[in-house]
Amino acid sequence: MLHLQHDRDFYAWANDSAAHLRAGRWAEVDVDQVAEELEDMGKQQKHALAGHLKILMLHLLKWRYQPALRGVSWRLSIDNARDEIAELLxxxxxxxxxxxxxxxxxxxxxxxxxxxxxxxxxxxxxxxxPFTREQLVDQDFLPDESASGQA
Incomplete structure (x- = not known):
């Protein structure tokens, strides 16, 4: 029954499961499904970090290798990716x-x-x-087009 409810209405299932856990009604909790959902939540966080890192590295490369085209849009993309990464971390x-x-x-x-x-x-x-961990999370770091390799 709990598994079917999970498939039909995730939000209701999650709230019901949380209420059962808080009340100590362990028999009413689909432990395997709760464990799976918790693991999935961790994977989602890691996936989100990967996506923001990709966008950040893309724009840092563009910034380094196309200095004549640098603009507010690229800077905003870099700043936004770093903000999202900082929040995730x-x-x-x-x-x-x-x-x-x-x-x-x-x-x-x-x-x-x-x-x-x-x-x-x-x-x-x-x-x-070419970017170190420190450079990736440094809100002030922008690569110089003459830089080469990892700092």
Missing amino acids: EDSPSLATKLPEIAARRYPAARSRASLETGLALETFPVEC
């Missing part, structure tokens, strides 16, 4: 340890997208992420 500090791994995993997609958006050859951009 504030809400889930344990994700901070995953940031370098996630950045390394998402960098190839950011690199490919930067090539596509700028029209520059893929080889223009470093194969590995």
Whole structure:
């Protein structure tokens, strides 16, 4: 019954499950489903971090390799991505340890997208992420077009 309710109305199921847990009515809780949902919530946080990192790295690459086209839009995209990353890390500090791994995993997609958006050859951009963890989260960091490699 609880599993069917989960499939029919997630919001109602979540509220009912929370009420049962608070009241100590363990037998009325679909423990496996609650555990699965909790794991999914963690995955969603990690996925959101990955998405914001990709956007951030994309715009940092564009900023570095197309200085003549720098504008408010790119700066706002960089700032917005950093704000979202900061909020995610504030809400889930344990994700901070995953940031370098996630950045390394998402960098190839950011690199490919930067090539596509700028029209520059893929080889223009470093194969590995040129930005350190500190640079990625530093609200004031903007790459200089003459910089090369990781700082």
